[in-house]
Every structure is written in C-alpha cells, then in structure tokens.
Amino acid sequence: MMELLFLPFGEFGFMARALVACMAVGLGAAPMGVLLVLRRMSLVGDAMAHAVLPGVAIGFLLAGFSVMAMTAGGLVAGLLVALLAGGVHRLTGQREDASFAAFYLIAMAVGVLLISVRGSSTDLVHVLFGNLLAVDDAALLLVATVATGTVVALALFFRALVTESLDPEYLRACGSPGGLYHGLFLGLVVINLVAGFHALGTLMAVGLMMLPAAAARYWADTVAGLMAVAVGLALTSAWVGLLLSYHLGAASGPAVVLVAGLCYAVSVLLGHHGGLITRLRLRRHLEA
Amino acid sequence: MAAIQLQDLTVCYHRHPAVHHVSGRFEAGSLTAVVGPNGAGKTTLLKAVAGLMRPESGRVDRSGSRDRVAYLPQQAEIDRTFPVRVQEMVELGLWQRLGAFGGVTVGQRRRAAGALAAVGLTGFERRSIASLSAGQFQRVLFARLLLQDASVLLLDEPFNAIDACTTADLLRVVARWHGEGRTVIAVLHDLDQVRAHFPRTLLMARTTVDWGATEQVLRAENLFRARQMAEAWDDTAVRCDREPAA
Numbered sequence: 197m198m199e200l201l202f203l204p205f206g207e208f209g210f211m212a213r214a215l216v217a218c219m220a221v222g223l224g225a226a227p228m229g230v231l232l233v234l235r236r237m238s239l240v241g242d243a244m245a246h247a248v249l250p251g252v253a254i255g256f257l258l259a260g261f262s263v264m265a266m267t268a269g270g271l272v273a274g275l276l277v278a279l280l281a282g283g284v285h286r287l288t289g290q291r292e293d294a295s296f297a298a299f300y301l302i303a304m305a306v307g308v309l310l311i312s313v314r315g316s317s318t319d320l321v322h323v324l325f326g327n328l329l330a331v332d333d334a335a336l337l338l339v340a341t342v343a344t345g346t347v348v349a350l351a352l353f354f355r356a357l358v359t360e361s362l363d364p365e366y367l368r369a370c371g372s373p374g375g376l377y378h379g380l381f382l383g384l385v386v387i388n389l390v391a392g393f394h395a396l397g398t399l400m401a402v403g404l405m406m407l408p409a410a411a412a413r414y415w416a417d418t419v420a421g422l423m424a425v426a427v428g429l430a431l432t433s434a435w436v437g438l439l440l441s442y443h444l445g446a447a448s449g450p451a452v453v454l455v456a457g458l459c460y461a462v463s464v465l466l467g468h469h470g471g472l473i474t475r476l477r478l479r480r481h482l483e484a
Numbered sequence: 485m486a487a488i489q490l491q492d493l494t495v496c497y498h499r500h501p502a503v504h505h506v507s508g509r510f511e512a513g514s515l516t517a518v519v520g521p522n523g524a525g526k527t528t529l530l531k532a533v534a535g536l537m538r539p540e541s542g543r544v545d546r547s548g549s550r551d552r553v554a555y556l557p558q559q560a561e562i563d564r565t566f567p568v569r570v571q572e573m574v575e576l577g578l579w580q581r582l583g584a585f586g587g588v589t590v591g592q593r594r595r596a597a598g599a600l601a602a603v604g605l606t607g608f609e610r611r612s613i614a615s616l617s618a619g620q621f622q623r624v625l626f627a628r629l630l631l632q633d634a635s636v637l638l639l640d641e642p643f644n645a646i647d648a649c650t651t652a653d654l655l656r657v658v659a660r661w662h663g664e665g666r667t668v669i670a671v672l673h674d675l676d677q678v679r680a681h682f683p684r685t686l687l688m689a690r691t692t693v694d695w696g697a698t699e700q701v702l703r704a705e706n707l708f709r710a711r712q713m714a715e716a717w718d719d720t721a722v723r724c725d726r727e728p729a730a
Contacts (some may be wrong), residue, residue, distance in 0.1 A: 234563075234566060234567070236563070276670075314585075339498065352585070353584060355584055356584035358568075359579070361566075362562060362563070362566050362568060362576075363560065363561070363562050363576070364535070364561070365557060365561050366560075367579070368536060369534050369535070369536060369555040370554075370579050370580050371535070371580075372579065372583075372584075377584075416567070417565050417567045417612055418568075418569070419568070422567060
C-alpha cells in the first residue's frame with residue numbers, strides 16, 4: 197500500500213519534480229481562486245488563462261522553449277488584458293465579466309494567430325495543456341517563487357484584498373486606494389496562471405485554481421477557512437492525480453484536474469455547508 | 485462654521501445634470517434632511533459630498549469638516565452571502581485608523597462591542613452577515629458608522645424597507661450623533677419623520693427649491709414646486725450657459 201502511494205515519487209525524479217511543481221501551483225493558485233469565487237468572477241480565471249496566450253506565443257516564437265521568455269511574454273499579455281479590462285470597468289461602468297470577455301477573446305485570437313503563422317500544432321498543445329512530467333529546473337524555480345510570493349502577499353494584504361472584494365465602495369469612500377488593491381489582486385491571478393502554465397498548461401492551471409475554491413465553499417464559512425480548505429484540496433488533488441496518472445498511464449495534467457473535480461463533486465454532495473445530502477438529512481425545520 | 489459648503493455645484497450623468505447649480509452650507513453640528521421627488525439628485529448630491537462623484541462644475545468644500553466623512557449608501561453593494569462575521573463587518577469602521585495593516589487594539593474591540601450594543605445587536609458578534617435580516621444588516625452598517633467616528637455623516641435613505649422598531653432605534657443613534665455635535669445629512673422620504681426629527685431641510689429638485697428650517701421649507705407651495713420637476717431626461721435639452729459663480 198505504502199509503495200503504491202509513495203514509491204513513484206521516490207523512484208523517479210520526474211515524478212517528484214512534477215509533484216513539487218503541482219503542489220506549488222496549488223498553494224498559490226487556490227487562495228486566488230477563493231477570492232475570484234467570492235467576487236463572482238469564477239470565469240475570469242478562465243478568461244485570464246486565455247489572455248496570457250499571445251504573450252507566451254510571442255516569447256516562444258522569439259526564443260523557443262525558454263521559460264524566461266515565455267513567462268515574461270505571458271505576464272505582460274495577462275497584465276495588459278487585466279489592466280485594460282479592469283480599466284474599462286472602472287472608467288465606463290461596464291460590468292467586469294463583459295470587459296474581460298472582450299479583451300481575452302481578442303488576446304486569444306492574437307495568440308492562436310501567432311502560433312499558426314510560425315509554430316506547429318504540437319507547440320499549441322504544449323502551451324494549452326503543458327507537460328507536467330517535463331518540468332525543468334527553471335520552471336520549477338519559477339513556480340516555487342510565485343507560490344512563495346503569493347503566500348507572502350496574501351499574508352501582508354489579506355485584509356485589504358478581502359475588504360476590496362467585500363465592499364469596494366466603502367474603501368473608496370474612506371479614500372483608500374481601492375484600485376491599487378484591485379490591481380494587486382488581478383496581478384497575483386495573472387502570475388499564478390503564468391506559473392501554472394509551465395506545469396499544467398494554461399487551461400489545466402485554471403482547474404487547480406477554481407475547482408478547490410468552488411469546493412471549499414461547502415466546508416468553511418470564513419475567508420481564511422475557505423483558503424485553507426482550498427489549498428488542502430489542491431495539494432491532495434496534485435498528489436492523488438499524479439499517482440493515478442502514473443499507475444494508469446494517463447496524461448498527468450488532466451488527471452490532477454479531474455481529481456480536483458472529483459473533490460468538487462463530493463463536496464457538493466457531502467459538504468456540511470449546504471451540501472445536497474446534508475440538506476436532505478436535516479430537512480425538519482427548527483422551532484425558531 | 486460650515487462643515488460642508490457647496491459652491492455652485494453641478495454633477496452630471498452623460499452631460500445631463502442631476503444636481504444643477506446648487507449652492508449652500510451645512511453648518512457644523514447641524515442635522516439636515518435632504519428631500520425631494522425621485523430623480524431630484526439627492527443621492528448624487530450625497531455622493532458628490534462623499535467625494536465619490538466628480539463635480540462637472542463648482543465644488544464641494546469639505547475643509548470645515550476637519551477629518552472624516554462617513555457615507556452610508558442607499559443600497560450598499562455588499563454581497564450578503566460573503567463569508568464574513570458581524571464583528572469583522574463592524575470593525576471595518578476602523579479602516580481609516582488602521583489602514584490595510586494595523587491590528588485591532590483591545591480598546592477598539594471594546595468600542596466595537598459598544599457600537600453593537602448601541603444598535604441592539606449584542607450577542608451577534610459571531611453570526612455571519614448572511615444570517616441577518618435586512619433590518620439587522622442595516623443595524624450592522626450603523627454600528628460600522630459609529631466606529632468610524634466621523635465628524636460628518638452622510639446617510640442615503642437609511643430607513644428604506646426597515647420596520648418601525650428598527651427605524652426608531654436607528655433614529656436614536658442619529659439623535660446621539662447630533663447630540664455629540666456631529667454633522668448629519670440624511671436623504672429621506674417620510675416627511676412626518678423629517679418634521680419630527682430633523683431641524684433643517686434641503687428640498688431639492690435638481691436645483692435647490694428651498695433650504696432652511698424644516699417647518700419653513702416643507703410648506704405646501706414648496707412641495708408643489710418640487711413636484712413640478714420633470715423626472716425624465718429631456719433629450720432635446722439645450723446647453724446650459726449659466727456662468728459658474730466666481
């Protein structure tokens with residue numbers, strides 16, 4: 197049993213690296229997912245993941261499979277889209293989901309166009325879905341740095357980030373730089389997605405960001421609690437997902453995300469904050 | 485001394501003025517009701533005073549209000565399912581003092597408990613805001629205002645959809661602020677309530693209809709004049725060429 201659970205990571209360096217990379221992604225991305233869910237921006241994570249595409253493509257076309265170039269490109273493209281979409285929302289009052297949809301669609305078209313002009317479709321697959329089992333030192337270092345930075349930023353700015361999500365109008369009335377915190381938040385989302393794309397690909401990284409966050413809502417009722425549960429689920433998904441992919445010979449990225457999806461399904465059914473079965477079991481109403 | 489002074493203030497939405505050339509002063513320590521028909525620009529006026537909307541022309545002079553202006557919006561854009569407890573919500577009132585990083589001191593925690601007691605919510609500290617009724621939630625927002633310790637308080641229809649008992653309790657809080665010498669400006673619709681509790685009134689219909697002692701302002705002919713104001717935008721409205729007052 198122990199062999200089944202731990203051996204692959206001791207035996208094979210690439211499995212150990214994949215596990216570390218995936219857990220680092222989960223550690224940074226899952227709390228960001230919690231804030232996205234609370235702000236009713238669950239789909240914005242997906243939009244942002246597409247938005248980094250043209251930057252990654254430009255980095256790839258200029259320098260090939262260089263972690264630095266692709267990261268820098270993705271970061272610039274993602275921040276640009278976040279800035280434009282957030283700016284349009286703040287300046288014209290258009291809802292954030294609409295402005296994000298507009299800009300990410302433009303960005304994604306640019307990205308696909310760039311790759312189709314110069315690259316091949318295998319390149320596109322790599323960018324979109326990553327290759328968890330081929331994480332190199334540079335990528336590992338990047339993912340770990342981003343996770344560390346995210347946790348530190350969250351600890352420092354926790355109250356500001358939560359308050360800006362809860363009652364932005366109040367912060368504005370207090371004369372607080374709400375836009376700054378909003379920007380910091382979107383920036384953190386972008387760097388986590390860019391880091392995640394090296395391990396899981398842009399699309400799968402969103403899975404590790406949003407699924408544990410959505411599941412956590414069924415287990416906790418404070419923001420800190422939600423983040424703790426989400427991180428726990430993300431780390432578990434990384435470990436179990438990689439094991440499954442090893443033993444079944446399945447693709448690793450999707451396996452990790454599917455385990456996170458399973459966690460979500462179980463939470464919807466059994467979660468004690470409004471899970472379906474809990475609701476059925478506690479059907480009789482109280483006196484007061 | 486004026487806590488807030490409006491100098492020929494005009495505030496617009498898409499060039500259509502919601503507040504049109506309004507001048508006047510809210511004296512320090514005054515308790516003023518702002519009344520007028522729907523679309524009269526009451527909310528816009530409050531937002532401009534709170535600094536949340538930029539004047540098209542003219543200005544709001546807040547220099548007389550020393551430091552802090554607190555604002556209670558008409559419908560707080562707060563997601564009531566957000567996982568936050570009553571105590572945390574109330575302690576947000578300390579934001580201007582603590583900023584993003586400061587910690588809540590023992591004394592401040594005691595003041596938060598006092599604020600909750602003042603609005604009749606002792607024992608609700610650990611409850612989530614999702615479990616509160618609309619009236620209880622409004623009490624929480626009043627407790628947050630208490631903790632803000634502002635010298636000027638702007639309340640936009642604070643008793644909307646609130647039952648008589650809660651309204652009476654919250655009116656006592658307003659009276660307490662008035663007694664402490666704070667300036668209170670409240671948008672209201674219930675004219676009997678205004679007559680009973682608010683010594684001064686600004687009656688507006690985009691422009692000032694009348695501004696002064698409540699009994700003087702709420703005369704039948706003033707109310708009739710305010711009702712004459714067309715609510716809708718006039719798409720054929722011509723440009724306003726009134727010169728801003730120097």
